[in-house]
Amino acid sequence: MFIRSALRAAVPAVILGAGLVGCSEATTTNGPGGDVPQVAPEVNAAAASAAADGAEAEGEASPPASPEGVAAAGPELVRDAFAGLQATLYDSCTPGDGNCAYFLGRVNEELNGLDAAMKADAKGPGHFKEPLAWMGTLRSELKNDTSTANLEKHRTQLIGTRDRINTWMQGHPDDYR
Numbered sequence: 001m002f003i004r005s006a007l008r009a010a011v012p013a014v015i016l017g018a019g020l021v022g023c024s025e026a027t028t029t030n031g032p033g034g035d036v037p038q039v040a041p042e043v044n045a046a047a048a049s050a051a052a053d054g055a056e057a058e059g060e061a062s063p064p065a066s067p068e069g070v071a072a073a074g075p076e077l078v079r080d081a082f083a084g085l086q087a088t089l090y091d092s093c094t095p096g097d098g099n100c101a102y103f104l105g106r107v108n109e110e111l112n113g114l115d116a117a118m119k120a121d122a123k124g125p126g127h128f129k130e131p132l133a134w135m136g137t138l139r140s141e142l143k144n145d146t147s148t149a150n151l152e153k154h155r156t157q158l159i160g161t162r163d164r165i166n167t168w169m170q171g172h173p174d175d176y177r
Helices: 002-024 040-056 075-086 100-120 124-142 148-153 155-169
Strands: none
Touching: 075 100, 075 155, 100 124, 100 148, 100 155, 124 155, 148 155
């Protein structure tokens, strides 16, 4: 009787463990969306380590940093920042709602991150002229005041800027894929 009880408890745990191991070992070259390459973290870490070792051996310097301290970047930085902004895309809030302060603060942070990424991108800020102008206008309206009251006052501008940038980026898929 004791053996049956132990087996009943152990079998589901073993099946769950095997399933988790199987999932964590899965690799694919067709990452999220089928058009974004997926690299196993250990492969990426090994390649980065080898590149760093090679650069030290040859006496090469690391890439120059931008004035904001963000290393000069390729499309990955803009892509990642845009993904953060897109995560807010189907959300909204009603001023005074308890979640509104968090939501509007997050949209503002994601816009600021995308602004920095676009300015640091190798294509240069001229490539992102329109979105950078929209974010600059929003920044001027906010006047560095990220209080809940000010963010709620500029709720329409925050959400509108987010949506305009999303539409612009959809027309420039090379900047986020």
